Amino acid sequence: xxxxxxxxxxxxxxxxxxxxxxxxxxxxxxxxxxxxxxxxxxxxxxxxxxxxxxxxxxxxxxxxxxxxxxxxxxxxxxxxxxxxxxxxxxxxxxxxxxxxxxxxxxxxxxxxxxxxxxxxxxxxxxxxxxxxxxxxxxxxxxxxxxxxxxxxxxxxxxxxxxxxxxxxxxxxxxxxxxxxxxxxxxxxxxxxxxxxxxxxxxxxxxxxxxxxxxxxxxxxxxxxxxxxxxxxxxxxxxxxxxxxxxxxxxxxxxxxxxxxxxxxxxxxxxxxxxxxxxxxxxxxxxxxxxxxxxxxxxxxxxxxxxxxxxxxxxxxxxxxxxxxxxxxxxxxxxxxxxxxxxxxxxxxxxxxxxxxxxxxxxxxxxxxxxxxxxxxxxxxxxxxxxxxxxxxxxxxxxxxxxxxxxx
Numbered sequence: 001x002x003x004x005x006x007x008x009x010x011x012x013x014x015x016x017x018x019x020x021x022x023x024x025x026x027x028x029x030x031x032x033x034x035x036x037x038x039x040x041x042x043x044x045x046x047x048x049x050x051x052x053x054x055x056x057x058x059x060x061x062x063x064x065x066x067x068x069x070x071x072x073x074x075x076x077x078x079x080x081x082x083x084x085x086x087x088x089x090x091x092x093x094x095x096x097x098x099x100x101x102x103x104x105x106x107x108x109x110x111x112x113x114x115x116x117x118x119x120x121x122x123x124x125x126x127x128x129x130x131x132x133x134x135x136x137x138x139x140x141x142x143x144x145x146x147x148x149x150x151x152x153x154x155x156x157x158x159x160x161x162x163x164x165x166x167x168x169x170x171x172x173x174x175x176x177x178x179x180x181x182x183x184x185x186x187x188x189x190x191x192x193x194x195x196x197x198x199x200x201x202x203x204x205x206x207x208x209x210x211x212x213x214x215x216x217x218x219x220x221x222x223x224x225x226x227x228x229x230x231x232x233x234x235x236x237x238x239x240x241x242x243x244x245x246x247x248x249x250x251x252x253x254x255x256x257x258x259x260x261x262x263x264x265x266x267x268x269x270x271x272x273x274x275x276x277x278x279x280x281x282x283x284x285x286x287x288x289x290x291x292x293x294x295x296x297x298x299x300x301x302x303x304x305x306x307x308x309x310x311x312x313x314x315x316x317x318x319x320x321x322x323x324x325x326x327x328x329x330x331x332x333x334x335x336x337x338x339x340x341x342x343x344x345x346x347x348x349x350x351x352x353x354x355x356x357x358x359x360x361x362x363x364x365x366x367x368x369x370x371x372x373x374x375x376x377x378x379x380x381x382x383x384x385x386x387x388x389x390x391x392x393x394x395x396x397x398x399x400x401x402x403x404x405x406x407x
Contacts, residue, residue: 013119015072020120027060079121082125104340108341130162140152166281223257229252259317260317271324374389
């Protein structure tokens with residue numbers, strides 16, 4: 001874990017990337033440009049792609065009012081702290097007695113394969129906290145803490161688009177526990193959240209007009225999402241279904257799905273309702289992603305920003321495994337499993353180190369080029385260079401952001 005956060009601090013940059021221009025700098029400008037309370041609330045709830053990113057915007061405002069500037073490196077660190085919360089929530093849901101047996105989860109979780117989210121300020125906050133809030137909600141719902149669960153489910157909903165699935169997963173939890181009166185209340189709260197979320201909702205431009213993927217392509221995309229933690233990058237520019245490099249993630253995706261089905265058959269949901277609900281939330285999130293993104297091709301399923309889901313699926317599968325096997329078997333094979341987790345962690349850092357360095361260097365070079373040639377629409381990590389340039393210049397002029405001194 002220490003090396004993970006050393007890497008975050010070493011290679012995180014106080015430089016906006018991609019949606020940071022819109023979700024952080026442009027939002028802050030627009031928020032300060034309006035004066036009425038209603039308009040400010042409307043901006044907090046304003047749709048961003050498919051999402052309502054209220055938490056991201058609140059964190060941005062908090063940093064700005066505390067520091068009188070925006071520092072993306074600080075935002076990146078805040079986002080990555082969410083992983084510690086996920087680890088703690090997973091441990092609270094863990095039913096075994098030995099802390100030692102839980103340690104492989106640390107090595108599985110704190111690895112850098114999902115660096116596309118790790119070093120992306122807006123992405124880190126959204127992607128990690130939508131999961132954290134959902135898991136906290138489901139943990140408390142399974143523990144008969146209904147009000148706390150409803151609050152965190154709402155927070156998850158307005159952190160990222162898949163957060164609404166927390167309410168759907170919660171329906172299953174309440175059905176398992178046969179708490180039908182609370183189920184009716186939960187459905188009412190869910191309906192209110194869905195109404196607010198969908199009020200004024202429009203189809204994102206980036207997804208408009210995408211061709212519908214064939215059901216088999218969507219299924220393969222879904223399986224790939226489940227197993228993409230096992231993808232070993234190659235120099236191939238495009239990936240086809242039968243490319244050898246895809247065999248391992250596809251096979252492991254099938255295995256992880258089969259293990260979940262096995263847990264369901266064994267009625268694991270009665271043994272550990274909280275952890276089982278975590279599985280369900282992840283699988284529903286992957287179904288939602290596959291339904292909306294599979295037409296973009298298998299390359300998209302291997303995007304680093306999606307790998308966190310597969311990482312969590314492996315971590316939760318390990319926890320479930322040590323809960324269902326006898327202690328004698330755990331004692332016999334535990335150190336082999338620990339060695340495998342440590343080896344996997346080291347391999348992940350080794351394989352991804354150059355990519356992380358390249359990302360850090362290219363982002364730095366881009367902002368330096370912008371600083372030297374402000375009249376050129378080049379250098380910034382954003383699809384529309386002119387728009388990014390205008391947002392950045394306006395933010396610098398208003399004092400919201402200062403380009404780091406790299407001397």
